[in-house]
Amino acid sequence: MIDLVAIRTVAAKEFRDRLRNRWVLAVSAVFTLFALVIAYFGAAQQGEVGLRGIEVTIASLVSLVIYLIPLIALLLGFDAIVGERERGSLELLLSLPISRAELLLGKYSGLAAALSMATLAGFGVAGVLLATRLPFAALYHYAGFMLSALLLGLAFLSLALLVSVLCGDRTRASGAAIALWFFFVLVFDLLLLGLLVIQGDGPAGSLLPWLMLLNPADLFRALNMFGSDELRAFYGLGSVLPDLMTQPLLLGGLLTGWIVAPLAVALWRFR
Template sequence: MNALLTVAGQEIRAGIRNRWVVATTLILAALALSLVLLGSAPAGTTGASPTAVVVVSLATLSIFLVPLIALLLSFDAVVGEAERGTLLLLLAYPVARWQVVLGKFVGHTAILALATVVGYGAAALLLFLRDAAEPGDWAGFAGLIGTSILLGAAFVALGSLASIAVRERATAAGLAVALWLVFVLIYDSALLGLLVVDQGQVVSGGLFDALLLLNPTDVYRLINLTGSGAASLLSGMSAPGEADQLSTKLLYGALCAWILVPLGLGVLVFSKRQP
């Protein structure tokens, strides 16, 4: 455990030296604060509170931004060290390979979590100072922060797996871009095209729900944009398919699986990799 924390601490220190922590925090804070200042205009017509509007807006934009930041943090976690020749030195220390993978994952996730809490927390503080939030809105905002961290962790795990599976940093970068394009842009477009072609003949409500669970960004979207009446009203979404099959526990479980499965595969592949 000490070795794991040492590796994680090294990644955090590297993130501080490389300005990743500051840059990520500033990006998320600027996004969140701009939405607080400019994004509450629809509240007057929908009757929803400004906080609900901010939660929906942040959740929508986080789907694009958080996975990208997570992949940029993690795509060269292993392959970058291999190219620089420091991976052999790291493995020469009394540290297990699984500790290397988990330590880097913990370090990168901690950077992203810190940036998310501080960045989105600044927006929450501004909402509090402006007295723009109702008491029931804070649970939704806290859920947004928590699920954003989980979404980031899922893509950190995917980026780490990509970094372990290839031998060149350029290949890992291309794979990271491909992962972002597939999960953030292409998957939903392909799913929509499938629904149009199928016309409800094969893809039933239950199968559609299962297909949504195969994309971590869709799981995140369902948690934050269909979790409350205000969010559903503002986002124009309702629970798809058979709503009772997609309980909150199932959605959170699916998001956690998107963290654990790539991470487990990364540990397995790295255990067989020659430095």
């Protein structure tokens, strides 16, 4: 039986540690600054600056989130377990009346709370400032963007906890975390592009939309292009994704699956 009080106690400690070292404040400030700068200068390549509408604003912010939030989440959680093991404090923690599952869930909950606060606070402040320049209807799309950014961060935090459980020391865990970031953010799409170029309309090329389900970053990108023809054209995915994969609830559910699955595997291995 899982003790929720034990989970809450561990989570509160992890969260307080992040507040004490001003991690939440620093990341919130980074998100706010980058969100405002990119929203204003996101169209500079087209020779224009300033806010040009919610579609272009979100398109610019999505590029920021795909690179930044996964990296922050992985660096936040990669040493959650292996760090305790190296410091010799893991055995001490497990000697207390707390199970391994409760310890892992508590650490994830505390780190998730810190990441969520930083993400929502950072982009929320930017959203308040942008709301003075954008129509009220645009806030719906911006709120959806914030929620999807939060899901993306929690998915990569789950991957970070899995890495922390599987690796034997912090050096290997940090290397694995960076490797995951490179693979999902940089390499994966290049592999899909190569497959599309080689196969074209062949059988393998037709699998491209479904292979995108294997990457939470691609799910996040697809989730933020729904309901906007301009965003579909901007990303160039409108002709690639079938209609089924442009449903927000389905994409959100799949991204939630990326939160649950790695965490479940981590729980299984840590037990």
